[in-house]
Amino acid sequence: xxxxxxxxxxxxxxxxxxxxxxxxxxxxxxxxxxxxxxxxxxxxxxxxxxxxxxxxxxxxxxxxxxxxxx
Amino acid sequence: xxxxxxxxxxxxxxxxxxxxxxxxxxxxxxxxxxxxxxxxxxxxxxxxxxxxxxxxxxxxxxxxxxxxxxxxxxxxxxxxxxxxxxxxxxxxxxxxxxxxxxxxxxxxxxxxxxxxxxxxxxxxxxxxxxxxxxxxxxxxxxxxxxxxxxxxxxxxxxxxxxxxxxxxxxxxxxxxxxxxxxxxxxxxxxxxxxxxxxxxxxxxxxxxxxxxxxxxxxxxxxxxxxxxxxxxxxxxxxxxxxxxxxxxxxxxxxxxxxxxxxxxxxxxxxxxxxxxxxxxxxxxxxxxxxxxxxxxxxxxxxxxxxxxxxxxxxxxxxxxxxxxxxxxxxxxxxxxxxxxxxxxxxxxxxxxxxxxxxxxxxxxxxxxxxxxxxxxxxxxxxxxxxxxxxxxxxxxxxxxxxxx
Numbered sequence: 001x002x003x004x005x006x007x008x009x010x011x012x013x014x015x016x017x018x019x020x021x022x023x024x025x026x027x028x029x030x031x032x033x034x035x036x037x038x039x040x041x042x043x044x045x046x047x048x049x050x051x052x053x054x055x056x057x058x059x060x061x062x063x064x065x066x067x068x069x070x
Numbered sequence: 071x072x073x074x075x076x077x078x079x080x081x082x083x084x085x086x087x088x089x090x091x092x093x094x095x096x097x098x099x100x101x102x103x104x105x106x107x108x109x110x111x112x113x114x115x116x117x118x119x120x121x122x123x124x125x126x127x128x129x130x131x132x133x134x135x136x137x138x139x140x141x142x143x144x145x146x147x148x149x150x151x152x153x154x155x156x157x158x159x160x161x162x163x164x165x166x167x168x169x170x171x172x173x174x175x176x177x178x179x180x181x182x183x184x185x186x187x188x189x190x191x192x193x194x195x196x197x198x199x200x201x202x203x204x205x206x207x208x209x210x211x212x213x214x215x216x217x218x219x220x221x222x223x224x225x226x227x228x229x230x231x232x233x234x235x236x237x238x239x240x241x242x243x244x245x246x247x248x249x250x251x252x253x254x255x256x257x258x259x260x261x262x263x264x265x266x267x268x269x270x271x272x273x274x275x276x277x278x279x280x281x282x283x284x285x286x287x288x289x290x291x292x293x294x295x296x297x298x299x300x301x302x303x304x305x306x307x308x309x310x311x312x313x314x315x316x317x318x319x320x321x322x323x324x325x326x327x328x329x330x331x332x333x334x335x336x337x338x339x340x341x342x343x344x345x346x347x348x349x350x351x352x353x354x355x356x357x358x359x360x361x362x363x364x365x366x367x368x369x370x371x372x373x374x375x376x377x378x379x380x381x382x383x384x385x386x387x388x389x390x391x392x393x394x395x396x397x398x399x400x401x402x403x404x405x406x407x408x409x410x411x412x413x414x415x416x417x418x419x420x421x422x423x424x425x426x427x428x429x430x431x432x433x434x435x436x437x438x439x440x441x442x443x444x445x446x447x448x449x450x451x452x453x454x455x456x457x458x459x460x461x462x463x464x465x466x467x468x469x470x471x472x473x474x
Contacts, residue, residue, distance in 0.1 A: 004124070009114040011127035016110070017293070017331060018134035019097035024333065024371060028145045032352070032370035033153035037413055039350045040396040041157075047394035048438045049454045050160065 081327060084109055092289075092328040107329055142372045150365070150374040154413035160396070163409055163419040168439060169451040182213045183434050183441070210258045214265040221249070221268055223256035229270050231282055250280045257299045262326075263306050269326075271298040277314050279326060291324050293331040300344045305351045313354045315342030321356050321366060335366050337373045344388045348412075349395045355412075357386030363400050365412065377410040379417060388430045393437035401428030401442055423450060 044050050081092050084106040091106035098113070105113065209224035214231075223229035229250035250256065254273035261268055262279070267288065271277045277291040277298055296317035304311045310326040321342055323333040340359035347354045353367045353374070362378040363386050377398065384404035391398055397418065398410040407428055409419040426445035433440040439453045 005115065007124055008127065009111075011124055011131065012114045013110070015127055015130050015134065016096045016098075016114075017334075018131060018138060019100070020095055020330075020332075021334060022134055022138050022141055023097065023102070026141065026145050026371045027369045028147050029150070029367070029370045029372070029374060030148045030153060032367040033148065033150045033374065035352060035369075036150070036348065036350070036367070036374075036395070037154055037157055039348075039352075040394050040413060043349070043394035044396060046437070047392050047396065048436075049163070049392040049433075049440070050394055050396050052454065 086113070094328045094330040145370055146372065150367075150413065151415040154415075157413050159414065160411055160418055163397075163454055165419065165421060165452040165454050167423060167450050167452050170448055182211055183432055207255075210256050210270075212260050212268075214261050215263065216265050219265060221259050221261065223250065223259060223270070225255050227252045227255060227272070229256050229259045229268060229280070231268070247282070247285070249282050249285050250278060252276070252278070254297070257297065258301050260301060260303055260312075262303060269301060269303065269312060271301040271314055271316075273297040275316070277301055277312075277324065289326065289329045291322075291329055291331070293322050293324075293334070294318050294320060299342060302346050302354065304347055305349060309351075313345045313347065315345040315356050315358075317341045319358075321345055321354070323354075323368065333368065333371060335373060337364065338362070340385070343385065346389050346391060349391055349393060355389050355391065355398055357389040357400050359385035361385055361402075363389055363398060363410065365398075375412070375415050377408075377415060377417075382408065387428060388432075390431050390433045390440065392433055392440075399431045399433060399440055401431040401444075403427045405444070405446075407431060407442055421452070424448070 081090070082104070083090055084093060085103045086105050086109035089106065091108075093104040094107055094110055096103060096105055096110060096113075207225040208222050210229070211220060211222040213220060217234070219231050219233045221229055221231045228248050231247045231249050233245050249268055250259070250270045252270065252272035252274050254275075256270055256272055258271045259268055266282050268280050268282055269277065270280065275292075275294045275296060275298060278287055279289040279291075280286065281288055291314070294314065294316045298314050298316040300316075301312055301314040304313075311323055311332065312326060313321055313323050315321045319336055319338045319340060319342060321335045321338075322331050324330065325332055338356065338358040338360055342356045342358045344357040345354055346356075348365070352369055353365055355363055355365050357363045361382050361384060362376050364373050364377070365375040366372065367374045377400070382402065382404075384402050386400045386402050388401040389398055391412070396412055398412050399407060400410065401407050405422070405424045405426060405428060407421040407424075408417055409421065410416070411418050421442075424442065424444040424446050428442050428444050430443040431440060439451050441449055441451045443449045
């Protein structure tokens with residue numbers, strides 16, 4: 001008997017969960033896509049893997065030793 | 071920035087018991103109400119109403135699932151890659167291996183970058199230990215935001231926190247603190263914005279939020295029907311949510327305070343091995359055993375891109391975005407890393423070099439490099455487009471590596 005109640009409780013929670021998911025506010029994909037694109041564009045300059053950074057600023061570069069002429 | 075307008079009230083008086091608690095939004099007889107989690111449980115256990123039984127509830131479920139699909143389809147006016155047609159294409163990405171770290175005695179399973187960008191922690195199926203763990207598989211590891219501690223765990227079903235010390239002779243395992251206890255393996259862990267709380271996911275199908283100091287369980291997250299394999303916290307500006315992915319092929323988005331499952335996505339055809347938020351917090355990517363990676367937009371509430379090729383037939387084990395979100399790095403079980411143009415859906419680069427499965431891919435916090443860990447016992451750090459010889463280090467077996 002209690003096993004049945006547990007299944008019913010589960011099923012009820014699933015129904016409530018789905019109702020919540022159905023009722024959320026959504027936006028059009030075109031608008032969401034535009035936002036993603038604009039974020040990429042705004043941050044492209046700060047992204048060293050998209051916009052190459054000069055070698056002098058790359059922390060992983062091989063360090064060069066400069067000679068000083070006396 | 072992300073705007074979850076549908077999660078209106080998350081803390082306040084419960085509509086049923088009137089106590090001030092974290093609230094869950096539910097619908098009773100199609101009216102929205104806010105109940106605390108205890109009252110939700112009690113409501114679910116109430117006696118049957120007229121004509122209600124297991125079969126009728128299941129039918130209602132199925133009906134709601136169809137409605138959900140219909141609602142989502144209404145907004146599907148364009149594909150992301152179509153919208154991105156006018157975006158300038160990326161050039162050929164050329165990467166240089168900068169470091170190859172061979173310190174692990176065995177397969178590398180997980181890595182995390184320290185916020186100072188110069189240190190990595192990695193975990194592996196260890197046979198020798200620098201930090202001794204009473205188990206053979208360490209599956210998850212994470213750096214604390216301060217850089218002063220590491221959390222890790224695995225087949226011991228626990229997540230433990232180890233304070234870091236500059237003194238190499240100090241026995242770190244003596245100061246270990248057991249924080250999380252699950253009833254199955256720990257698959258992933260992450261500190262929240264402070265060193266004080268840890269979020270964990272487990273093979274027991276749940277995620278949980280813990281207080282580090284007391285070890286107390288603060289919130290648990292139920293909704294997956296199989297092992298949860300991965301989790302990722304939303305970028306801090308966008309609020310208290312996180313996403314999880316599991317063997318039930320679902321990716322779920324959760325509210326950390328109330329424990330509620332806000333959104334759920336089930337379009338993958340196999341286990342989801344890895345989930346990662348897009349840097350703005352408005353979307354997240356997944357990597358799966360079905361050999362695809364996918365992008366889900368949270369505000370459009372649907373999958374908006376699939377990253378796949380007929381030639382890619384092995385599962386994707388790990389994904390990460392570059393800091394602008396334009397590139398998605400994905401490690402696969404066929405030993406390669408594929409780099410995808412997130413907007414256009416095309417592959418920008420394929421990287422070889424590992425001699426076994428790539429188990430983890432992480433971009434550094436400043437975005438200059440990304441690290442891949444593999445079952446071939448190495449970690450490789452790569453940058454884009456720099457000319458220099460690559461470097462090889464051999465490290466004694468420790469969990470932290472200094473890279474510069």
